[in-house]
Every structure is written in structure tokens, then in C-alpha cells.
Amino acid sequence: MNKNNxxxxxxxxxxxxxxxxxxxxxQIPSKEYITYxxxxxxxxxxxxxxxxxLSIEALKQVIKDRDINKEIxxxxxxxxxxxxxxxxxxIQIALCGLGAEExxxxxxxxxxxxxxxxxxxxxxxxxxxxxxxxxxILTGSNFIKYIRNNFSRGSTISAPISEFEGGVDILxxxxxxxxxxxxxxxxxxxxxxxxxxxxKNTTSLSLLFLIIIGIFLGKNFVNTRxxxxxxxxxxxxxxNDLKMGPIVSSxxxxxxxxxxxxxxxxxxxxxxxxxxxxxxxxxxxxxxxxINNNISYAFLTTGRSNNKxxxxxxxxxxxxxxxxxxxxxxxxxxxxxxxxxxxxTKLPKPDFLNETFERIFISVNDVFGN
Amino acid sequence: MVKNIxxxxxxxxxxxxxxxxxxxxxxxxxxxxxxxxxFKYEIKEQLFAKDFDIQKILIQTKNREVFDMKIKxxxxxxxxxxxxxxLLRCRVSHAILANIKSIWYENNTNVTFMDLxxxxxxxxxxxxxxxxxxxxxxxxxxxxxxxxxxxxxxSIKKARIHPFSLHVxxxxxxxxxxxxxxxxxxxxxxxxxxxxxxxxxxxxxITDWALIYDTSITKMxxxxxxxxxxxxxxxxxxxxxxxxxxxxxxxxxxFKNYQFYYPKAKEIYRRINRRDTGWxxxxxFLLKLNPDHHSEYINFNAEFIQKILEKMALCIRIESGxxxxxxxxxxxxxxxxxxxxxxxxxxxxxxxxxxxxxEVSKEKNKNKLSDIDSFIKxxxxxxxxxxTKKVFEETEKQFTNSPEILKAWIELSKKREFDTISLKTKxxxxxxxxxxxxxxxAFCTSNEIIDNFQKITYLNKNNSKNFVDNFNxxxxxxxxxDIELALILSNSFKSNKKPSQxxxxxxxxxxxxxxxxxxxxxxxxxxxLLIAMHVNELxxxxxxx
Numbered sequence: 001m002n003k004n005n006x007x008x009x010x011x012x013x014x015x016x017x018x019x020x021x022x023x024x025x026x027q028i029p030s031k032e033y034i035t036y037x038x039x040x041x042x043x044x045x046x047x048x049x050x051x052x053x054l055s056i057e058a059l060k061q062v063i064k065d066r067d068i069n070k071e072i073x074x075x076x077x078x079x080x081x082x083x084x085x086x087x088x089x090x091i092q093i094a095l096c097g098l099g100a101e102e103x104x105x106x107x108x109x110x111x112x113x114x115x116x117x118x119x120x121x122x123x124x125x126x127x128x129x130x131x132x133x134x135x136x137i138l139t140g141s142n143f144i145k146y147i148r149n150n151f152s153r154g155s156t157i158s159a160p161i162s163e164f165e166g167g168v169d170i171l172x173x174x175x176x177x178x179x180x181x182x183x184x185x186x187x188x189x190x191x192x193x194x195x196x197x198x199x200k201n202t203t204s205l206s207l208l209f210l211i212i213i214g215i216f217l218g219k220n221f222v223n224t225r226x227x228x229x230x231x232x233x234x235x236x237x238x239x240n241d242l243k244m245g246p247i248v249s250s251x252x253x254x255x256x257x258x259x260x261x262x263x264x265x266x267x268x269x270x271x272x273x274x275x276x277x278x279x280x281x282x283x284x285x286x287x288x289x290x291i292n293n294n295i296s297y298a299f300l301t302t303g304r305s306n307n308k309x310x311x312x313x314x315x316x317x318x319x320x321x322x323x324x325x326x327x328x329x330x331x332x333x334x335x336x337x338x339x340x341x342x343x344x345t346k347l348p349k350p351d352f353l354n355e356t357f358e359r360i361f362i363s364v365n366d367v368f369g370n
Numbered sequence: 371m372v373k374n375i376x377x378x379x380x381x382x383x384x385x386x387x388x389x390x391x392x393x394x395x396x397x398x399x400x401x402x403x404x405x406x407x408x409f410k411y412e413i414k415e416q417l418f419a420k421d422f423d424i425q426k427i428l429i430q431t432k433n434r435e436v437f438d439m440k441i442k443x444x445x446x447x448x449x450x451x452x453x454x455x456x457l458l459r460c461r462v463s464h465a466i467l468a469n470i471k472s473i474w475y476e477n478n479t480n481v482t483f484m485d486l487x488x489x490x491x492x493x494x495x496x497x498x499x500x501x502x503x504x505x506x507x508x509x510x511x512x513x514x515x516x517x518x519x520x521x522x523x524x525s526i527k528k529a530r531i532h533p534f535s536l537h538v539x540x541x542x543x544x545x546x547x548x549x550x551x552x553x554x555x556x557x558x559x560x561x562x563x564x565x566x567x568x569x570x571x572x573x574x575x576i577t578d579w580a581l582i583y584d585t586s587i588t589k590m591x592x593x594x595x596x597x598x599x600x601x602x603x604x605x606x607x608x609x610x611x612x613x614x615x616x617x618x619x620x621x622x623x624x625f626k627n628y629q630f631y632y633p634k635a636k637e638i639y640r641r642i643n644r645r646d647t648g649w650x651x652x653x654x655f656l657l658k659l660n661p662d663h664h665s666e667y668i669n670f671n672a673e674f675i676q677k678i679l680e681k682m683a684l685c686i687r688i689e690s691g692x693x694x695x696x697x698x699x700x701x702x703x704x705x706x707x708x709x710x711x712x713x714x715x716x717x718x719x720x721x722x723x724x725x726x727x728x729e730v731s732k733e734k735n736k737n738k739l740s741d742i743d744s745f746i747k748x749x750x751x752x753x754x755x756x757x758t759k760k761v762f763e764e765t766e767k768q769f770t771n772s773p774e775i776l777k778a779w780i781e782l783s784k785k786r787e788f789d790t791i792s793l794k795t796k797x798x799x800x801x802x803x804x805x806x807x808x809x810x811x812a813f814c815t816s817n818e819i820i821d822n823f824q825k826i827t828y829l830n831k832n833n834s835k836n837f838v839d840n841f842n843x844x845x846x847x848x849x850x851x852d853i854e855l856a857l858i859l860s861n862s863f864k865s866n867k868k869p870s871q872x873x874x875x876x877x878x879x880x881x882x883x884x885x886x887x888x889x890x891x892x893x894x895x896x897x898x899l900l901i902a903m904h905v906n907e908l909x910x911x912x913x914x915x
Binding site for chain 1: 559562565566568569570572573574575576577580581583584585586587588589633636637640644645646686687690788799800803809810812813816817820821824872874875876877878880881884885888894
């Protein structure tokens, strides 16, 4: 018993114990447990699966719980592209953590209309607790709209979770009631068609399909597509309020310090500046920065402004084909041929019995990317 | 004050908390050892060897170390010593008790306190341990050598050491820079058994490593800006001027790299170990997280990156904790207003759909337009009632054996929220969710309604009579629903400009209708007012109320 008293005394006299008392509590976070959304799917604790596998298991469990196994069938799964087919709907699953406020959506699957999904379903996964939450969906057409408004240079685009609504139930409701033809597969095509339908022969788009897409993407889409068939370039583009005048310095990084412009941007301005038929406008640094940020998905095209043929840059071919006027053409030349020559682009053969060229959209990334 | 501390220390290092079997109760229950309610815990004073002198521990070790670490180091240097280990075993037993109490009180679990305690309280406090051998039993001294032996055995099984206190002591390291009490709490909170118990109650226990992946860049940076500091960089490398160095960019880059490499590393771990828990970043993994652009003067070694990650996790935890605190306070302040507010929210959801239908309708007759309101409202109520009835009647069979299920329904009918019901009935939130099936009721309701909307959409003057008659036969709404209203609705579901376009072609309009029904039946926040109303009606009609 005396020994025990001795222990007490020693502990009491030891300063390190005070240190421990003072410091140990500081290290304890105020909350060790984190809540999760009520509608989350709780999977078996013993499962040891990847995030993708957990999301599929959760989907299966919800289908079972809702007793809709007969109506809803998961057909194909592609774990590399994180996509699957439920009934006849092509769906991409965008994965993120359960506590995430935004989700990164891989864009590779969106490049071509052949692989582009019709719907994105977000799955928030906690692989330690095997909890999956589906906040909701976004249709392909709405996703394309989102991309247009939120440019991404990388292979993914980040979208807030709040963009996805309706939980997993709305997906099942779509599968049951929604007109599947109204959910087209729209791809981000770098070549001629920014938006193309999921048909092998995209060049023979029927007027009917154009109208359906037009309804989704607004009347401008239909107008623009139809305008392609016209031989003259209409002067209905939104006139950009950029000042006209020659670009002062060809070295963009020198002109705009503290800006790290991509090689594509620099090469494009350099090439256009050196062309005898094109005179570049004097863009300010913030404008060049804006162009640079969106350069991966930008197209060069021609337009009309103040009775002049102008060089346009756009990331929205259909609704705003002359988003930026970056320069103008010398008078008395064919702007389409001049732009094609400047960018070393081969013009498509004109239609039979049609001697004029269609308006061209030149992918900046394709021409100046290599 | 000194007396109090002395008494406290007396308890912490000299007495051991252990599970006690109440023999009298066991005899009553025919030796049913599974009946854990027969267990109790006791605090037992431990006897130390006469020649054991704690002064030796304090002298032999570095002054700066925390007291518990001094004892641990003494144990490591004197592996045959039983008493020094006993000091830690005592301390850990108290830490277990305190932490389990805190978990049990903070979380509304349906597990009894003793059941929860018995998961971790496995050390009887003996000085010797008898091990089963092929030829009888072997009496072993309870010292650090035994821990090392047990560690080898349990490592093969890929499990933690039993008793739990030895697992705590064995894994307690100086680099933790914390007391053994903190370390005990850390390990308890991350124990898979605790996670399994707490998960149905809406709580998840998550390691730092999963937590960092769990978070998005915005949330992480928000947490870091609030609670992170660049002191961590100064502490690590004092000779570098961090003013010029963009700490935020470094943090962001490490985080992004972590998000990229974590799923891959986990996948490999999962394949090798065939389990998900227990992954920790190794040196190779940590070095992969090196920030993309950083000053050449800073040496981002694995240890430093790990420290940054731990700090990140801590920031996220504090931010989450604070968020919960704020939410709880808000909840508390608004408690009385909640039901009214949610009622209004449900009405808003309903109104948005109703207004939309009225807006798109060509009908200008005000009376008819108000009929749309009443029709949709009553239609949703009727369908949701029949779906609620199905679910209720499915569980009705369980009322005799599980009266708490009936109690749960009664509580729901009082427009109470899940948290309150769980607290009152001791039924976990996930079980309540499975019992009530609110989401499923809403889903079935919206399916049935949209199915009817789809039929209504394609009605015309020629085919509407049959549909209306059948509809009224099923739903008994002839006072409200007639051919005229059917055709008004049909027009509402079509586009004014293009009648061939319906809500079933337009995702935005479809989403509005679907979400309105879902939220009206099963609002995400607050009590489920509509379902509660149905349950009240069912309970009353069936004589339970």
C-alpha cells in the first residue's frame, strides 16, 4: 500500500503529466462521428468492394427494396468508363466521397456521341462504412449546357452536387415514363460537329432529329444548323464589344505578365498575326486570358461585323458562333478560304451543284495542339 | 485541488476497471452467458510488487515525453516487468470506460451500455495469464513479452490483439505525441465493431485516410482556411521563408494527388488483404503526393506529407463538428417553428407544380384553375394514403412481438422527426427508415400519379369519357374530376407551342413534377407531415389510438 502512495506522489510531481492533461484534449477533434444523409443505402459491412462496385451494389439494393427487379434491369457495366446500361438507357456514374460538395466528372466518355451517356448519376461513397448516397441525376443535354457555361481545360469537369436532383428514384421514374428519344446521346466532338447525335451517319441528320435536338438546345441550334446549308454568312452574330485595332505584341506572355498562356493560344495568335490576309485586334490581357482558359474547346470561324468580314472564336458554335471577334480580314478576299489557308485547313468539298463553301469551324486544339 | 488530482491519479493508474459477472443473476437465467445484461463493471484496486518503484520510470526516460510514454518506454526496456505494464493497463481501462460512456450518451444506440463496454473491456487485470497448450495449461506472466507474443499470433489472423487494452498499449507510439487516453479513444472510434453499431443510427466513424478522400476540394480548402495554419511548415523546416511560398497551393496539390492515388492504393490493398479496413498510407504512397509545384528548398518527405494529411483531416473534422454544432443550435432554436416551416415548404413544393400547370394551361376560368389545385392535392393524398396503408399493414403483424414498432408508428403519427422517435423508441434511424419506407411510399405514389398523368396527357374529346369513368371508379373523385378538368390537365402537360411535346419529353418540366410529388409526400427535412397524417388516420381507424 505504501508503494501505491509512492506511485501517486511520483505521478503528481511529474510535470509531464500536466503537459499530457493540457495537450491531449487539444488533439481530440470536436466531433469524431460524421452524419450521413437519411436516404443513403447501407450495404453489408463485410463487403470489401471498390467505389464503383459499391455504387452498383447500392443500385441493386435499391432496385430490390423498391421491388422493381422486373422493370429495371442493369444490363451492361463498364467499370473503366464508369458507365452502365439500365434497360435501354446509357448512364455514367460519377463517383465522389460522401462528404463531397462537388463531383469530378470524367469527360473522355463525352467526346464522342457513340459513347456519350444520356444521364449522369452521382454516387457518393464511403468505402469504410459501405454507405452509398445518390443525390440525383443530370441529363446529357443539361450536362452539355453545364459544360458550355463552365469551361474545363482538363479531362474532368467539376460540378456541384446541388446540380444533381431527385435521388436515384428519379432515374427509375425516367426509365419507366420518360420518352427515351428525348434523352439523346450528345458528344463533345472536337472535329466538325460539336454536338452530334448517336447515329453512325451523323452527316445525314434528318430534319426531324434536328428539331428534337433544337427543342432541347433552343431554337438557335436549329437556326444555326440550317444556316450551314446557306451559302452566305448571315450578319446576325452577337457583336462583341472588343475594341478593334492591331495586336501590339505577338509574345503574349511578354505582353501579359504573370499569365501562363498555353502553347495552343500562343501558337494560334502567332499564326494569325503572321498571315497577310488577317489583321488581329488589340485584345487586352483579361480577354486573352479568357480565351486561353477556354482554348481546348474553341473553334475559329468567320463572321460579319460593321460590314467587314471578321475572324471569330467561339466555344458555342450553335448559339454564339462569334463569341470573340479576334481580328478581321483584308477586303476583297473570301474569308473562308483565307481562314482555311491561314490555319492550313483543307476545305470540305462543296455540295453537288453548289459552288460556294459552307461556313467552317476549325478546332483550335486540332490545328494548333500538336 | 491537489487532493482531487491525487485521488484522480490514484484511480487512473492504481485501479483497473473490469467486467464483473453477477453470479446470482446468471444462476437465474440458467447460465445464459449471452445475456449480457447480467454483466456489470467494477473498479478493482491493483496490488503492485513491493520492489516496484515508479521513480525508476521517471528517471530513466526523457523529461519531455508524456507520462504514459515514459511508462511505455520503461515497459519496452523491462519487458519482463509486470507492474509497469499494469500501470498502463489500469490507465487504459479507465480510458475505455470514459470513452464508451461518452459514445453511449452521445449516440442514441440500441445497444446496452454493458454490451458496448464488453467489446473493449476484456482485461481482467490478472498478473498472470493461463494459456491453453496441447498438454494442459501454461501460466504466463502478464508482461510486455506476452504482448509481443500475442501480437505475432493476432497479426497472422490479421486481427487486433485481445484484450483490447494490450492492442492500445502495443500500438501506442511516441510519434503519436499524445496520452494513452487519447490513443484509446482514437482506436475505439475507429474500431469496426463500433462503426457497425453506430452506422444504423446515422453516424459513421471514419479514419483520417478515408475522410480526406470523402471530401471535395472546396470543402477541404474551406476547412483548411479556417482551421489549418502554415505553422506546420515552419515547424518542419525552420530555415525556409514560407511567406513567399504559397501554402494553399501546396495543400491543394497534395489533396488533389491524394484523391487521384487513394482509390488505386485502396484497390491494391483490397485485393491483397480481401478486406477494406486497416489501410494506412505507406512511404511510397506518401511520396507520390508530393505537390506538383513547390519550392526547391522544401523537402517534402513522407513524414511531412503525412503530417499535412493528418492536419487536413483534423480541419475537416473540426469543420464538420462545427457545422453539426451550428445545425444543432439552429435546430434547437427553430424547434417550435420547424413543423410550421416544413408544412409551408411542402406547400411550396406542391404550389410550384400546381402553379406551373396553371400557367401552362390554356384555361382561363378561375374556378377550373383552382380545381387543378384541389384535384392534384387530393389525388396525391389518396394515392399516398393507400401506399402508406400497405406498408403499415405489413408491419402490423410484428406489433405483438415487437411493441416498440407500434410505438414507433404512434410517434410518427405525432409528427415527430426520426431523431426524436429513435430517442424515444431506442430503434435505430435506419431501422425506422426501413419500417416506415417513406421514400418507397413517395416513389410508389409518384409512379402511380405520373402513370395517370401520362394517360391524361393523351386524352382528347373522343377518348376521355372512358378514362374519367374508370379513374373515378378507382379513386372516387367524381366530384372533382370530370372530362373538362381532364382536358385542361391534358393541355397542361403539353407544350403550348408544340402540342406534340409533353412533359415526358422535357426533362426540366418532368423533374419539376416528379420532385414536387416526392417532396410533398416525403420532405427531406423535418417531420413527414403527410405520411404522419395517414398513419394517424390508420391508427385511429384500427383502434390503436
